[in-house]
Amino acid sequence: MRKLLIKGGRLIDPDTRTDEHLDLLIVDGVVAERAPELTPDDDTRVIEAAGAIVTPGLVDMHVHLREPGREDEETIESGSRAAAHGGVTAVAAMPNTEPAIDTASWVEFVRNRESQIMVYPIAAITKDRAGETLTEMAELAAAGAVAFSDDGSPVVNPSIMRRALEYSTMVGLPIISHCEELGLSGRGVMHEGLASTMAGLRPIPAAAEEIAVARDIILAKMTGANLHIAHVSTEGSVELVRRAKDDGIAVTCETCPHYFTLTDDDVRSYDTHLKVNPPLRSASDLAAIKVGLADGTIDAISSDHAPHSLEEKQVEFDAAPPGMTGLETLLPLTLTQLVQPGTITLERAVELMSTDPASILRIPHGSLAVGAPADVTVFDPDWAWEITEDWFVSKSKNSPFTGRKVRGRVTHTVSRGEVVFEETDLNEGDARDEGEREPDVLSVHV
């Protein structure tokens, strides 16, 4: 028997409506017991978690692991180590690899690669992600795909999208939509507004996203399919999803830390690490995203982890590929930007990063109920630190958050009962932040 005891932490598990100081005993990869005071046997490994928060392992439902095709930027193995480093114990890998994940054998390839944590393949909606022919969704689902998406590009033809949604209802898996009306986004590289006017960069209007969100919500209503909207970034999109939910349409959505941390004004620096699709939006969009996270309109925070080589990013802004890494900064940014200013509670943060994405993908994660698979994240919520480039373990370093001061840091990650990450650099001198922090002027208190 392999036994692991996480001792002295504050256990937050929305699935069992728990928020109290409980010890957590894991036996053979399964949650075995939860109690205020558990005594370890001689053969039990103990993690001292006094002062720390213990939650179900984080679930990042939107990552790009680049394998097959761009193993120089990331592999499933390196991405899984980055995930473990960020407290993430399950990822859903997008299929826009080279080649695309559009056959059962590729789905099995992704599932069977060596990894530190659980990697769930998302399969393409259309063959080669070309937007023309549906993939064999039933076979892909049987092979282990957890959702379908052509992420990176939209399904342009509304008729194909309609058929994909209809067909997916037979399979019972969600369709994840990258919402972008290409006719409006065109060759744009940043959000349209005062900042794009000043930077002189070609603009992408918010409408390019919102028209596509509206289209897919209407198609979801028509087909009764489960639609999940990827990387929601605008006020209008949040409002469309809110209304759709009020109308009882089966739609869920996610946003990413960069959409509640950075704005289009930051892009005026021409830093290519800030180039992302959808683009960083205005301050009012950012505020609306925060409201949506707090009121339940937005169901999940995903990273849209998009590794790119330095060479590809060290070019003119127009020429750089969109995307930033994010697996490792998901938790500290959520804590720093949302929880500490009081926009959302810690419990809500755990729902957004674990319970709810697990439920959208119907994967066995997001719970610390007795008998559940033991995926656990332990973090120190008060650890104030600065993100540095050499701290990242991802193969790629294209993060705009390098140099940023954050508060909250993962100390242990447990996947299926195994400790897959343990912070060894417990720098006690690295001051716990007791003092005043800068007020978050954009924070929304709901």
Added chain:
Amino acid sequence: MRWTGRHLLGLEGTTREELLTILDTAAKFREILDRPVKKVPTLRGVTIANLFFEASTRTRMSFELAEKRLSADTLNFSASTSSVKKGETLRDTAQNIEAMMVDMVVIRHSCPGAPHFLSQHLDASIINAGDGAHEHPTQALLDIFTMRERLGDLDGKRVTIVGDILHSRVAKSDIYGLRALGADVTLCGPSTFMPAEVERLGVTVTADIEEATSDADVVNILRIQRERQEGGFLPSLREYTALFGIDAARVARMKPDVVIMHPGPINRGVELAPDVADSERSVILDQVTNGVAVRMAILYLISRVRAAERAEELELLEVEL
């Protein structure tokens, strides 16, 4: 004298004092251009590379002439932007040029931010000669220099910019410079040519050409690219000319001493009627002459900053020794 910049990336954020320093310096160089021997030894031993990744005739010639008048050594590099994407990166190109011990780089590029990018990767001083739809600071400086020749202090003067503001780097640099000097700026053109939220730069926006020009002291007319019809921006050049073209009849309804400007090259008969371009009110050729003086001033001021840096380094070195 108040100029401490080691680059000229744009006029955004430039203060009135800094602008006046440049303009006053340019006035001195402007005098030199009227002398029989139009050359001074100011930048002897300084090497300047002109990197033009986008076609340009007058800006490139103007910079070259300014550099020669100051006795600098010059290198010229021209390439189409498309070749940058295919082959060597901008960073590699620039680093190769810097390895030749270049002191200053003048760059024209179709990608906004390319000069900022270079300024982060090179030790050389970077002068923006136009980057996409971002800024074209030396053009705005020569526009402003020319306006001041005619009007004196620009505080409270009314300047109207007519045309395709959306794709114009000149308009933006003009706005920053003119606003810093206290001028009122009006933008006039088709609504499809107005960039998002541009009024937040402190300008008035209108599509009514009569309203925009009736009490203007300066009307600066931008070039209309013929291919704009294809992007759906304009139904036809004919309709543009009818609504916004500046012809003698429209000029007759403006102030009698209105100054007509154009950054060139002119599409005669589209945005500007030939008789107006060639009229007494037009200062278009003065702009070209002044461009050389303004660019001499910028090169000189930046070279002084670099010389001061070197002197400081030497001093530090001596202290250490």
